């Protein structure tokens with residue numbers, strides 16, 4: 548069903564765009580393999596630290612994340628501490644971008660924008676989005692702000708850059724680091740700091756699915772039953788798209 552639809556979409560989009568889509572999904576496939584290796588490592592580390600929930604979940608989607616409180620700059624040039632100012636006590640969705648990217652970052656930005664407007668249409672829909680630059684040397688706060696403006700970003704979506712060592716430390720901790728910026732992955736890291744539940748989703752998934760994944764993580768309570776089976780069909784579907 549989904550396959551037929553995709554084929555139909557490709558026909559409708561025409562050959563040029565179809566080629567781009569094929570390219571993108573190839574990139575995604577490659578990157579996916581890389582991401583799951585990283586997850587496996589994180590998972591492994593988590594188990595070594597003796598947290599039984601990771602072992603119980605058995606889901607590669609659940610990730611152990613320790614968010615560093617490094618000093619960063621937001622898109623207005625304000626100094627923030629990443630963990631205490633942007634993550635503590637909240638549910639957040641984080642993507643990794645650079646402003647001069649012409650491949651996956653523009654669609655990821657557009658997806659975040661749509662997630663933000665979908666959330667705004669709901670009562671009490673407060674979704675915190677964070678885009679972190681993987682090229683902080685080029686991406687000044689001004690550039691980050693201009694990039695966000697292209698997608699009509701609203702308050703609640705923060706654009707993070709800063710000094711290279713601090714941003715690299717942050718990217719490494721969040722699993723968004725790659726030696727070369729061209730190599731970055733379309734991954735969205737979703738976390739609920741209050742419960743310690745973290746998961747990864749496909750940044751090129753549909754905005755509705757991404758929002759559903761964010762809400763699911765946001766609604767997880769601290770009870771062991773709810774914490775256990777990290778996600779569900781919604782997440783699986785994303786990965787197979």
Ligand SMILES: [Cu+2]
Nearest residue numbers: 645648651652
């Ligand atoms: Cu990119």
